[in-house]
Amino acid sequence: MGSTVDVETANRHGLRWLHDVANQRKHETIQARPCDRWLEEQQSMLALPPEKKEYDVHPGENLVSFDNPPSIIHSPSTTHSAEEWRDDGTATSTTDGARRAVATGK
Numbered sequence: 280m281g282s283t284v285d286v287e288t289a290n291r292h293g294l295r296w297l298h299d300v301a302n303q304r305k306h307e308t309i310q311a312r313p314c315d316r317w318l319e320e321q322q323s324m325l326a327l328p329p330e331k332k333e334y335d336v337h338p339g340e341n342l343v344s345f346d347n348p349p350s351i352i353h354s355p356s357t358t359h360s361a362e363e364w365r366d367d368g369t370a371t372s373t374t375d376g377a378r379r380a381v382a383t384g385k
Contacts, residue, residue: 284292302314309316 298314302317303312305312306316
């Protein structure tokens with residue numbers, strides 16, 4: 280029927296075919312050989328940054344999160360949605376977009 284080969288042999292033969300046959304043919308859609316196209320594209324690729332980027336994270340800026348949909352909290356002076364309240368009892372903004380802190384009476 281056919282022959283059985285191990286993974287290394289199959290990969291070696293497949294890569295040889297890819298390099299010597301498939302990438303040497305002119306591709307119908309791009310009208311170029313893939314090996315030539317790869318050289319052009321490789322020159323325009325950006326190098327990876329030398330190290331991981333450090334992100335500016337503020338762990339002390341925790342906002343309270345809720346599992347339920349946000350509810351509206353009414354006070355005599357303004358209305359806040361629940362997700363705007365911090366875990367320290369202050370709010371950062373109102374529904375009208377004004378920026379102010381409101382004490383909760385804790």
